[in-house]
Amino acid sequence: MNSIRIIKLSESQEWSNIITNSVNYDFYHTLAYNVLETEGEPILLVQSLDDAYIALPIIIRDIPESDFKDCTSVYGYAGPISNIAFDQVSKALLDMFHNNVLSFFKQTKIVSCFSRLHPIFENHKMLDGFGKTISLNNTIAIDLNLPIDIQRQKYRKSNKYEINKLKKNNFLVIEATTNEEIDEFIEIYSDTMKRVNASDNYFFTKDYFYSFLKNDSFEAKLLLAKKDDIITAGAIFTVTNKVMQYHLAGTKAEFSKDTPMKLILDEARLLGNTLDLDYLHLGGGVGGSDADSLYKFKAGFSDLNFNYKIWQFISDQEVYDNLVEIKNKDTSGGFFPLYRA
Template identity: 40%
Template sequence: MKKTITILEKEEWKNYVRNSLQHDFYHTWYYHSLDTTGLPLLFVYEEGENYIAFPLIKRPISDTPYSDLTSVYGYTGPISNLKFEQLGAVFLRQFRASFLAFLREGQFVSVFSRLHPFFDQHLSIAPMGGIHPNGKTIAIDLRIPLEEQRQKYHKRLREKIRQLKRKGYSVRECSSLGDISTFAAIYTENMKRIGASDYYLFTPSYFSDLHHSDEFNSKLLLVEIEGKAVCGAFIVCTNDIIQAHLLGTMTAYLPDSPAKLLTDEITIIGRRMGAKYFHLGGGLNFRQDSLFEWKACFSDLILDFSSWRYIADPVVYDSLLEELPLDKSADIDFFPLYRYQVPAH
């Protein structure tokens, strides 16, 4: 049986995510409720007690009767109450047939979904084609002793963390409205400095709602020196994976890089929260850039990151491409390509 749950059906969405064997912060109703790019929906296929649930964002394609599906920013993909290998070949085949019928009935031209590096999601969708390697992400293994973890840090990083402590930097776990407002100011200054779009300029209520959601364990951490907060992060722990969802440093303190001390402290707090991994993520747009190298100083645990790029209606997909002034021989890493914004000359 298949069904589609919309973002208005809050408790039903939350139940499917809560009862899954593996999910992350990015699958939650709360995180999808923040999306403004389209209509969040949860496709569900179930037989008896077993199910696969796939969170997606529906977007209409202008001036056509068609739509497409994409995912929220982060690591999503399908989830289930069992490991995908435990569902069996027949169940997975029927899931795919059901999902393809859903695409036909909804006149969806394509599907794009970022997949989760820790989950075996490819078993459910790979036979349809479209799995695309997107680069690497980095995680810190919290299952090993803390000192062994720190021995994996680059030597200069270990010294930098010691230096920050000597200078008087410290990390404090916070929860008051005043602390949330302080972090909001740090984060907003950080986003404006790097020229982020308005999408990343959140209201104070966004941070408060994040802190009080019942779908994951969230904590606010501030790095202080001489009583002044200069860096901070909202961390979220879902199942056994912790990540810094939002992180910012005041411009004047960037040369000291207090985020390095904060990252080390998160691994300690993550252990207390029961996390097995601290997922640092990848570089900007998942390139192996300076941000990737910064993260690689903490760990040698590097994971493959993939996306699913599926063309459900090749005829319509190609017709949409024909309307764009694209160089057909150009190697453009963008999906779906008909949404690519051709640079103005």
């Protein structure tokens, strides 16, 4: 049986080759994004059979006060990728991938693994029957294959009105080109996260933003909304494999009622059309329903939904249960892994 390969960040060329030769991948899989991870050690698991392979990026973490480890995925939409279409991956390769991932986990004392999956590429298909794949919520995307006027017709009526009003009131959108503009966006983003009481994992260092925006693995663009030369809002977008992702965004408090982010998203859509992309993926909200304000905001731009799934896998049930018992965690909760709840 072909053994699984473990690619580390130090093997940068090999990591990059595997990702860029894959059919469906996003910036979440790239070396440049994974190297920003601070929670643990990023590795790429690669299972090959003949000329085909499946690759899975994960972050290995120590479990506090134990001799065991677990793993998770980077923030965003990761999961397995392959150099062939997912529906053409052979059962032999899938079985080999599943069996060897389990063997690696047991050898490395990895108790459990959690991964966010990619809603557009539907890579959950390569994990069917291997642990649990759970539908969490829906995400929103603008279909850039539609004619531009049809795309805009799908906007909520109030969005069309407010975008026109922003333009009349001299708001415009530019792409950031200077470090001063990046620094101001970082401040706006951080202030926004504080204002909405975001959790710690939504805060990033200045080095994170610069490494992200100036990386060599994928295209990243910072779009800024300005009024009278004042930056009012900004958002980072990525362009990878025909998909534009809406990544991080913030608005100055004094301009929040003007909602300049709506103009930024409209301009990002037009940019995506110019670049001949398939989708501008806006992502989801907290709950993926109309009761969720973030989801409702994004749904005002499109009626196209994708189903967002996560993967949960326990490789050693006995150790997992012991850890939950030691940590005295409520087993009725939906958090995974429970011992980190």
